[in-house]
Amino acid sequence: MSDLWVCCVKVGDKYGPEYVNRLAAAIQRNLSLQHRMVCATDNSSGVEVDCIPAPRLPGWWAKLGLFQERAFGQLDGRLLYLDLDVLVTGPLDELVQYPTRFAMHRDFTRPLVNASAVMVLDSGVAASIWATFQSHQTKYMERHKAGGDQEYLTAIHPAVDLLPMRWVVSYKRSAVAAPPPDARVVCFHGHPKMHECGGWVTKAWK
Secondary structure, three states, X not given: OOOXXXXXXXXXXXXOHHHHHHHHHHHHHHOOOOXXXXXXXXXXXXXXXXXXXXXXXXXXXXXXXXXXXXXXXXXXXXEEEEOOOEEEOOOOHHHHOOOOOEXXXXXXXXXXXXXXXXXXXXXOOOHHHHHXXXXXXXXXXXXXXXXXXXXXXXXXXXXXXXOOOOOEEEHHHHOOOOOOOOOOEEEOOOOOOHHHOOHHHHHHOO
16 A cells, blocks of 8 residues: 555644544554554644644635645645544544545435545545635635535535445434444534543543
């Protein structure tokens, strides 16, 4: 396998550095393949993994830097992207090696939208996503201001592979009592977030 990068984005003050650091710890526990983790951010204070500059875009839009010819202008190889409000609960090797050049997962509430909380891709494979966004940035941000980056991604690049639904699950819909046996990543879309939960989440998010 080519270089393997695990990426997250921290822009603004919605998430503290502990969200990056605990995600990194979960990656170490669940990914046996040789890899490096990086955080694309506008503020590296307290972050305990390698940091690179995030695109100067607000919130979720900054993750579109993944689709530059070199991800975030620097990274070549295989990429696993994870939002900060996810909890890794199972082994990731098979997910990283999923036979695809670009895969997302299905949105939990909008079945016709591809979701971007978990993505695996080869760098440069979908560079047209970034180029198109850059050519009409204001237009796309206004058009998709409610649905955000994943609504834009679905509109501009609908022919994408989907990760198995059993691997990427919703906390609210499938994992309140416990993560399903085959779950690799539990997504905390909306509320609550991990720091607001008890039970198994408190034990797993460390």
